[in-house]
Amino acid sequence: xxxxxxxxxTSLLEAVPLPVFVVDRQCVITYFNKQSQRHYDPIQIxxxxxxxEVLRSSAILQLVANSIEVNAPQKGxxxxxxxxxxxxxxxxxxIYNYNAQPSAQAEQPTASQYFAVVIEDMTEARHIxxxxxxxxxxxxxxxxxxxxxxxxxxxxxxxxxxTDPDRAQEFVGKIETEVQYLSELVxxxxxxxxxxxxxxxxxxxxxxxxxxxxxxxxxxLPLAQRHRVQIGTDIHQGGTLVVADRKQITRVLINLxxxxxxxxxxxxxxxxxxxxxxxxxxxxxxxxxxxxxxQAEELSRIFERFYKTDRARAKADFIGPxxxxxxxxxxxxxxxxxxxxxxxxxxxxxxxxxxFAFTLPVAVRSEETDGESIHSTGL
Ligand SMILES: Nc1ncnc2c1ncn2[C@@H]1O[C@H](COP(=O)(O)OP(=O)(O)O)[C@@H](O)[C@H]1O
Ligand SMILES: [Mg+2]
Numbered sequence: 001x002x003x004x005x006x007x008x009x010t011s012l013l014e015a016v017p018l019p020v021f022v023v024d025r026q027c028v029i030t031y032f033n034k035q036s037q038r039h040y041d042p043i044q045i046x047x048x049x050x051x052x053e054v055l056r057s058s059a060i061l062q063l064v065a066n067s068i069e070v071n072a073p074q075k076g077x078x079x080x081x082x083x084x085x086x087x088x089x090x091x092x093x094x095i096y097n098y099n100a101q102p103s104a105q106a107e108q109p110t111a112s113q114y115f116a117v118v119i120e121d122m123t124e125a126r127h128i129x130x131x132x133x134x135x136x137x138x139x140x141x142x143x144x145x146x147x148x149x150x151x152x153x154x155x156x157x158x159x160x161x162x163t164d165p166d167r168a169q170e171f172v173g174k175i176e177t178e179v180q181y182l183s184e185l186v187x188x189x190x191x192x193x194x195x196x197x198x199x200x201x202x203x204x205x206x207x208x209x210x211x212x213x214x215x216x217x218x219x220x221l222p223l224a225q226r227h228r229v230q231i232g233t234d235i236h237q238g239g240t241l242v243v244a245d246r247k248q249i250t251r252v253l254i255n256l257x258x259x260x261x262x263x264x265x266x267x268x269x270x271x272x273x274x275x276x277x278x279x280x281x282x283x284x285x286x287x288x289x290x291x292x293x294x295q296a297e298e299l300s301r302i303f304e305r306f307y308k309t310d311r312a313r314a315k316a317d318f319i320g321p322x323x324x325x326x327x328x329x330x331x332x333x334x335x336x337x338x339x340x341x342x343x344x345x346x347x348x349x350x351x352x353x354x355x356f357a358f359t360l361p362v363a364v365r366s367e368e369t370d371g372e373s374i375h376s377t378g379l
Contacts, residue, residue, distance in 0.1 A: 010031075017035060018118055018121075019118070020116060021036055021116070022114050022115065023051050023114070025068055025115075027051045027068065029051055030114060032047070051117065060076070060089050060119075063076045064115065066091075068093075068115055073090070073091060076089050084123050085123045085126075086121075087120065087122060088119075088120040089118070091115055093111075094112055094115060094116055135306075142185055143182070143185070146182050150178050153175050153178070156171055157172065181326075188328040188329070191332055195336065196335060200339075202245040202248065202339065204245055205244070206241035208238065208241060209240045209283050210235050210239065212246070212250060212253060212274070212285070213233050216272060217272055223258070224270065229260075229264050229268050229270055230270065231257075233272050234271050236275040237275060240274075240276050240283045241362065242360040243341075243360065243361050243363045245340070251332075252337065253287070256333065259287075259325075259329065263312075264290060268291055270287065270288065271289075272287050273285070273288065274286075282361055283359065283360050284358070286357035287356045288353065292311060293353055299347075299348055303330045303331060307327055308327040312327075337360075340360055340361065341360075342358050342359040343358060345357060
C-alpha cells in the first residue's frame with residue numbers, strides 16, 4: 001500500500017470508537033487500534049498474537065474463520081449467557097492488492113490476505129432496551145392490579161347495595177383507596193417522566209436548611225402521631241443556605257419521612273436531620289428510622305423505578321394510608337437530588353432501622369466577601 005494511504009488508513013482506524021483488529025488468514029493479529037487495547041484491558045494485545053487469545057468466544061472466532069474461508073463479509077450478534085452482555089461483530093475481507101499487475105488473472109478474484117474484525121459492544125443498548133421493557137411491563141402490572149380490584153369491588157357493590165348498606169359502604173371505601181393509589185401512580189409516573197425528559201422547570205433559590213426540615217416535620221407530624229411513631233429533628237448549621245427547588249426537595253424529604261413512617265412499627269422513632277459536610281460546600285439531610293430495615297442485597301435496588309422490597313410487596317409492614325406505595329418515590333428522589341448536583345444513598349440493618357441521606361450544594365453568598373458568615377448555627 002502506498003505509504004500515504006497506509007497512514008490515512010491507520011489514522012482512520014484509530015478514529016473509530018470501536019475495537020478493530022486486522023487478522024491474516026491464520027487469524028493472527030497484524031493490526032489493532034487503541035480502542036481494542038482499551039476494551040480488552042488487561043490483556044496486552046500484540047501484533048503476531050492469535051485473535052483467540054483476545055476474543056475468548058468460540059462463536060466469534062468461528063465467524064472470523066467463516067469469513068476467511070468464504071472470502072466474504074460476515075456479521076453476527078453474540079450474547080454472553082443470559083446477561084445483557086452482547087456484541088455485534090463484523091468481519092470484512094480487505095481488498096489489498098496494490099502490487100498486483102493487471103493481468104488476465106485479475107478476472108479471478110484472489111483470496112484476501114487480511115480481514116478486518118470490528119467489535120461493537122451492544123451491552124449498554126441491550127441494558128437500556130431491557131430497562132424500558134421492564135418499565136412498560138411494570139406499569140401494566142401496577143395498573144392492572146388496582147383496576148382488577150376496582151372491577152371486582154364494583155361487581156360486589158352492585159350486589160350489596162340494596163341488601164347490605166354497611167358492606168356496600170365498606171366497598172366504596174376500598175374503591176376509594178384503589179382509585180387514590182391509581183391517581184398517585186399516574187401522578188408519579190408523569191412526574192418521573194417529566195424529570196427524566198428534562199421538562200421540569202426547577203426554581204432554584206437559596207433556602208435555609210433548617211426551614212426545609214421544620215416544614216417537613218410540621219407536615220408529617222400528624223401522620224407519625226397517628227401511627228404512634230416518635231418524630232424529632234436534629235439540626236446542625238441549620239442556617240446554611242442550600243441551592244434548591246424548595247417544592248421538589250420538600251417532596252423528596254416528605255417521601256423519605258413517609259417511607260420511614262410506613263416501615264417503622266408503633267413505638268419506634270424517626271429523626272429528620274441536617275448537617276454541614278466537612279467540605280463546607282455541601283449540606284447533608286437525613287431521615288433515620290428504627291424500623292424494619294432493608295436487606296443488603298435489596299438496598300442497592302430500592303432507588304430503581306418500581307422496586308419494592310419483598311416485605312413491602314407482601315404489605316407485611318404497611319401501616320396506614322398510602323401504605324401500598326408505587327415504588328417510584330425513591331426513583332424520583334434520586335433524579336431530583338442528582339439534578340440538583342447532589343447525591344442520595346441509604347444504609348440499613350434489618351431489624352434495627354434505616355438511614356436515608358442526601359446532599360445539596362451550599363449557596364455562596366455575595367456578603368461572604370463582606371466578612372459575614374454564611375453559616376449561622378441553627379441550634
Ligand atoms: N425507611 C425504610 N425502611 C424500610 N424499607 C424502606 C424504607 N424506605 C424505602 N424502603 C423500601 O424501598 C422501597 C421503595 O421505596 P419508594 O420508592 O419510596 O416506594 P414506595 O414507598 O412507593 O413503596 C419500598 O417499597 C421499601 O421496600
Ligand atoms: Mg415511598
